[in-house]
Amino acid sequence: MTRHQQFEKIWGNLPGWGQLAAVNHTSIGRRFMLTGAVFFIIGGILAMLIRTQLALPAQEILNPNVYAQVFTMHGTVMMFLFAIPILEGMAIYMIPKLIGTRDLVFPRISSLGYFCYLFGGIIIMSSLVLGIAPDSGWFMYTPLSSSEFSPGPGSDFWLLGITFVEISAMAAGVEITVSILRTRAPGMTLSKMPIMAWYILAMALMIVFGFPPLILASIMLELERAAGMPFFEVAAGGDPILWQHLFWLFGHPEVYIIFLPAAGIISTIIPVFAGRPLVGYRWIVLAIILTGFISFGLWVHHMFTVGIPQLAQAFFSIASMMVAIPTAIQIFAWIATLWHGKVTYNLPMLWVFGFLIVFVCGGLTGVMLALVPFNWQAHDTHFVVAHLHYVLVGGMFFPLIAGLYYWLPQLSGRMPSETLGRWGFWLTFIGFNATFLLMHLTGLLGMPRRVYSYSGGLGWDWLNLLSSVGGFVMAAGVGMIILDVALHFKFGRKAPHNPWKADTLEWATGTPPTPYNFASIPRIETRHPLWDKPELADEMARGEHGLSDIDHGRREIYGTDAITGKLKEVIHLPTNSWWPMISAGFLAFVCISLLVRVYPVAIIFSVLAACSLLRWSWENGGHRVMAPLTQEEHERDEPPLHSRTCDGPGLWGMNITMLADAALYLSLLFGWLYLWTVSPNWVVPESSAISLPGLLLSGALLSIGTWLYRQNVKRLCGGDDSGLMGRLGLTALLAMAHLLVLLWVTVSADLAFTENSHDAVLLLMLMFQIFHSALVTVTTALQSWRVKYGYVSKLLPYEPVVLKPLWFFTTAIFWVSFATFLLLPMVWGGGV
Amino acid sequence: MSNRKRRELKENSCIKRLAEVSIIAMVLSLTGCSGPLSTLEPSGPHAQGVAWLWWGMFWFATIVLIGMTWLWWRAMRRDGTNTAPEDLQKKQNSWVLWGGIALPTGAITLLLAFGIPIGHRMLPLDTDGVMTIEIEARQWYWQVYYPDLDITLIDEIHIPVDTPVNFQISSQDVIHSFWVPRLGGKVDAIPGRTNQLRLQASETGSFQGQCAEYCGVAHTYMDFIVHAHSAEDYAAWQEQATDEPRIIDNSREQSE
Structure with missing residues (x-):
């Protein structure tokens, strides 16, 4: 071969239906x-x-x-x-x-x-x-x-x-x-x-x-x-x-x-x-x-x-x-x-x-x-x-x-x-x-x-x-x-290689392109690689540059620094998977059952979608279909695999996702403040429907959980994974306690959310928070479980790091919501 | 007849034909701009201001478009230059600074210099002593109420000529938009709020109005008419209208 x-x-893709x-x-x-x-x-x-x-x-x-x-x-x-x-x-x-x-x-x-x-x-x-x-x-x-x-x-x-x-x-x-x-x-x-x-x-x-x-x-x-x-x-x-x-x-x-x-x-x-x-x-x-x-x-x-x-x-x-x-x-x-x-x-x-x-x-x-x-x-x-x-x-x-x-x-x-x-x-x-x-x-x-x-x-x-x-x-x-x-x-007549004499790397792939694009990855020193070095395409195809090794059977690419492009790690990518289609399929059924307004079915499919997404996320990091820890790894003359680092692409993905999430949250805040100031018939209920002590308790639990989680990550990246499973489990339990108090506060609050806009926005804000708190709870619990399988350890510290921004975000929106949805209106005058 | 004369005659008739054609084209293009809902056949100071603005912008934009296309065409058809990279730096800066920054900034400044005063004059700033008509939009008609006269009309508005009128516009159901193109701009009719629009007719006549915001299946048919009367005619209409209100509307009382 x-x-x-x-x-x-x-x-390559799987044949037939495997496509x-x-x-x-x-x-x-x-x-x-x-x-x-x-x-x-x-x-x-x-x-x-x-x-x-x-x-x-x-x-x-x-x-x-x-x-x-x-x-x-x-x-x-x-x-x-x-x-x-x-x-x-x-x-x-x-x-x-x-x-x-x-x-x-x-x-x-x-x-x-x-x-x-x-x-x-x-x-x-x-x-x-x-x-x-x-x-x-x-x-x-x-x-x-x-x-x-x-x-x-x-x-x-x-x-x-x-x-x-x-x-x-x-x-x-x-x-x-x-x-x-x-x-x-x-x-x-x-x-x-x-x-x-x-x-x-x-x-x-x-x-x-x-x-x-x-x-x-x-x-x-x-x-x-x-x-x-x-x-x-x-x-x-x-x-x-x-x-x-x-x-x-x-x-x-x-x-x-x-x-x-x-x-x-x-x-x-x-x-x-x-x-x-x-x-x-x-x-x-x-x-x-x-x-x-x-x-x-x-x-x-x-x-x-x-x-x-x-x-x-x-x-x-x-x-x-x-x-x-x-x-x-x-x-x-x-x-x-x-x-x-x-x-x-x-x-x-x-x-x-x-x-x-x-x-x-x-x-x-x-x-x-x-x-x-x-x-x-x-x-x-x-x-x-x-x-x-x-x-x-x-x-x-x-x-x-x-x-x-x-x-x-x-x-x-x-x-x-x-x-x-x-x-x-x-x-x-x-x-x-x-x-x-x-x-x-x-x-x-x-x-x-x-x-x-x-x-x-x-x-x-x-x-x-x-x-x-x-x-x-x-x-x-x-x-x-x-x-x-x-x-x-x-x-059409067969196209020669690089028919337009272009300068960029896409013309160094095969035409039509192979699924792996390049047999080897070169160092790029110029904005116009194919103009300045016309022989580059052939060199790449001959495997004369980096990552030309394929015996390990992994899909590998380089991870580099965001600004300087300095080589940082080798990222092993997941291979063909049915989970994306299955998850999207369940989500489609959620969408259809919401359309026909059969809500119990919608809930069932939401749970199924969540399960399939979590099952998908299970095949990551050190999982045996990904890149389990091996002996020869240390002898290999390449930068570390990304799951062995504390600053991998997953953290970047989470950070960018949190930016999107923040945009969503800011839109909600905008809506709230807009309705307060501009809406012609805005009515503020006489007294607060939400239990403030309950909310404070919930927030305190979340904040302690976040602090604890941060400590866990810090120790893990410092090379200490003693008792990691228990500590992550404890953090998950704190998140769970916070979530339960929050649920209790929400259920017991006497919100007239179908009668006035004020309470409707308040409920939406609580739902937004509950969603994030639940996500934090479940994913942290799964991390604790993954420690048991050896997918998370001091040699594989990658995943807990990814979750850290989610914890911070959840805590941040909790307190910002507390201030703008509950405290600010008090200062403004009128009850909540 | 000598050949030369014949040719001259032929040329003359050509020029004549050309002149005829261009006159027809001009007339056509002018009449092409008129119409019962045409913003380009203004009958009030506000619509007039915007029409002037439009023609100014139109000619300016046409010149810019032709200039850009010519420049682009020239650039594509030239043989190129052998400018050294270090000189190119200077050249690229002047391209960008003149074409990319100075040109649009100048155009915007010019536009605002003309546009802001025209817009300002259209605003209903002084409300004292200005005649007010309340408009309430519904699916799919306009209810017109004269608070001074206490009369209500449907899809029909009477105003005195050469007099500014404030329309107070709101909606009972979905969002509509109140628009009389030959008199001035439009304003949305929105449930829960009242928007002001100042219009003025500078000649007597009837002007069509139309809902501009899509408001449901009969949106197309949600039109109305504004009659601008001379002072005497308006007084006569007022008298007649208050004597025998043509439409007595109950829904107004119900909704309040």
């Missing part, structure tokens, strides 16, 4: 992108239905009810089931190849994310097939989406389905962040990363902070609909505008979550075809970071007509315009790169050129819309519809297709047809502009969004007809692209 065959055996157990990033990434493409076609068909209905005035092809489902699902599918997942898929596929490693750092998480996406997508689409799809618009404004005005299950499909799909986004966000920070090829400092990795890192971190507000809002609205907890209901002290704040707190960063990776494609392609390094690498990195920060400060520009105070409007208006600056920096850096280089003009570059025109146009109307007085006229009209399509299609779809044509030879080993490709481009480009350029005028002539029909004589007739014709031309263009890609797999 040659070494390559051996690598193939260790890194479902695959965790390899190349496989998972491809599946994400393929599934995303299918959803894109579905969303496109919905768009064609909309354009058919609006082609002529006073048509009744779709009735208003069906039309509402169609436009809601078009937006939902395109945003949540196409744009985000396909870019996640691209990131999952590309990142390890770009940074010179063999897989993402938590491969089973990739697989879990994919199945959550697939199952969630199918659940959401089933509502359309059944004719009960959500119908209040893709941003689901309350009270239209609440049970009073949408009594059917449509909103539940949206809320539960999207939240389920978002598990995949969160998983990708955490996993990609840690992978980029901790598993780059040795020597690849942050400033030597390919520019694409910066873009994807920003995207991943923005997912981590940007999705939690929507997840919280969805949970709150579903609780309001299913359990009658009135968060958004004015009569009970809630406020529908809170939904808008939370939604757009997610919704605006989301635009940049979509745009940044697409801009990354542009920044990658341009230097390759200009034949010179990207001009202003550091400026672009600065622009990426600025975009990330600014994008969290302009969500209110979606809400200029809700009656926000003038000062706030001015602030958000200027902030919205400011985002033009980092965007302009990138555009001029690209122009400068082209200016100073000698450009090869081909199909990917054609799409890049199309991107520029469409995106700049969308950016310009974006600045117009940020101007408050103009926004008051244009908001909620077809002008906004045109603008958002210019930004999203221009800023995401065009770069995506540019990237598709650029990386297709890498993915399939074949070249697509230039002729079909050009037809595809021109039809799409002309069709798109015919549809949406005119639509700006339609909007200014007063056509609101989401009207299912219109009478003739308003000046909209010919505009709508032309838009519809344009829409079908664009659809033909997209059809051409799909045809081209489908045909190329069979008829």
Whole structure:
């Protein structure tokens, strides 16, 4: 058996049905992108239905009810089931190849994310097939989406389905962040990363902070609909505008979550075809970071007509315009790169050129819309519809297709047809502009969004007809692209290695890539490894660099320092596993039973899902299918395995997860303070329903537990594991005691959570705390148990370290909640 | 006839044709901007201000777009430079500083310099002595209440011309949005709160209004009409309306 065959055996997927157990990033990434493409076609068909209905005035092809489902699902599918997942898929596929490693750092998480996406997508689409799809618009404004005005299950499909799909986004966000920070090829400092990795890192971190507000809002609205907890209901002290704040707190960063990776494609392609390094690498990195920060400060520009105070409007208006600056920096850096280089003009570059025109146009109307007085006229009209399509299609779809044509030879080993490709481009480009350029005028002539029909004589007739014709031309263009890609797999001519003479490591994999990407991992000393050292790809394939040993039968990658890229450890990755699919399957059943409101079944499946996740986590560290402690380990001339260290990728994963968790918690705090200060009918009950002494006792137990846990970890990493099992067990018992007191406090509290918003938020806060406390209890108890099996010891101190941030977080939110939910209102006046 | 003359004639007729076509195109594009709901055919100072703003922004944006496209095209078609890496550092900074920072900052400043005063004039800042009309949105109609006259209308509003009017807008059920494109911007009608909107008509006539926020199946049909009367006509309408209120609405009392 040659070494390559051996690598193939260790890194390959299982045959047949075993493909479902695959965790390899190349496989998972491809599946994400393929599934995303299918959803894109579905969303496109919905768009064609909309354009058919609006082609002529006073048509009744779709009735208003069906039309509402169609436009809601078009937006939902395109945003949540196409744009985000396909870019996640691209990131999952590309990142390890770009940074010179063999897989993402938590491969089973990739697989879990994919199945959550697939199952969630199918659940959401089933509502359309059944004719009960959500119908209040893709941003689901309350009270239209609440049970009073949408009594059917449509909103539940949206809320539960999207939240389920978002598990995949969160998983990708955490996993990609840690992978980029901790598993780059040795020597690849942050400033030597390919520019694409910066873009994807920003995207991943923005997912981590940007999705939690929507997840919280969805949970709150579903609780309001299913359990009658009135968060958004004015009569009970809630406020529908809170939904808008939370939604757009997610919704605006989301635009940049979509745009940044697409801009990354542009920044990658341009230097390759200009034949010179990207001009202003550091400026672009600065622009990426600025975009990330600014994008969290302009969500209110979606809400200029809700009656926000003038000062706030001015602030958000200027902030919205400011985002033009980092965007302009990138555009001029690209122009400068082209200016100073000698450009090869081909199909990917054609799409890049199309991107520029469409995106700049969308950016310009974006600045117009940020101007408050103009926004008051244009908001909620077809002008906004045109603008958002210019930004999203221009800023995401065009770069995506540019990237598709650029990386297709890498993915399939074949070249697509230039002729079909050009037809595809021109039809799409002309069709798109015919549809949406005119639509700006339609909007200014007063056509609101989401009207299912219109009478003739308003000046909209010919505009709508032309838009519809344009829409079908664009659809033909997209059809051409799909045809081209489908045909190329069979008829495309074989691609040479690195056909575009690119500089980055993904072209050093096989084409199509092997599951292990690289037979050996080199030291990277430059930003352009394949330009500066053309023979590198062959050397890597011959196994002349690091980690070329495969006799141990483990999937291994390097772990490196987050900033300097200094080699720190060897990370042994888990192999194919059924647990991600099983867990996602149970979660899907939880989702379905919540949809049909059979709660006992939902509880059963939740327990099953938790058990399967814990069973999955059992195969870690020193477990015999992972990397049990052996004798020869000490003789091996490699850095230590990660499970033998105290600063492994798991700790990083937990820290990033806690950032997401903190974003979720801060959203909850924001909701609480918002309702206190802004909600029109906010009512504070006369006296405290919650037992303060009970809560103090519970908090004291938790704090002692945390202190004890910290001591345990400190001793363990200091090399002392005497009595570890007992000490971890004791800590778990403390957590359990804290949890029981907390449960007692919650159950005995006389909360009128279906009658007023105040108590509903309080209960939600308690539930949030209980969830974390239970998680801490169970995972710590399992650690104690793992000591018995020898999976945790002074030689294997990795796992207890991972749990430490969870303990700290649980304690921190306990006391912050205590202060803001109980003490602050007392100071403010009024009981609790 | 000499060839030269013939050619001149031909050219002349060409120019004539071109002139005709461009005049037709201009007329078309102007009439293309009018319509009963067109923000580009303003009939009040607020809508007028925004329409000016739009045309200013439109021409500015068009120039920027053409400039960027030209620059990009030039950059792609050039042969490139042999700039040494150390000189490139300086060059890249000037690209980024001028194009990436100075250009958008200048454009934004210009935009705000015009935009802020226009927006400011649209605000209902002084409320003393300004006529008030209360609007309550429901699925799917607009209830119009005149507190001074104590009359209620449905989907129909009468205002005096050249007089600022404050609309106090709220909703009884879901979120709607009150919009009369030819008079000015829109404001959402939200349950639990009252939003203010200042509108003023500068000519008499009837102006269509429309709900702009999706509010359920009949959203499309949630329209209304604003009649702007001259002072005498308005007085006459007032008299007639208070004498014989056309719509006596009970739901208002029930809800309060």
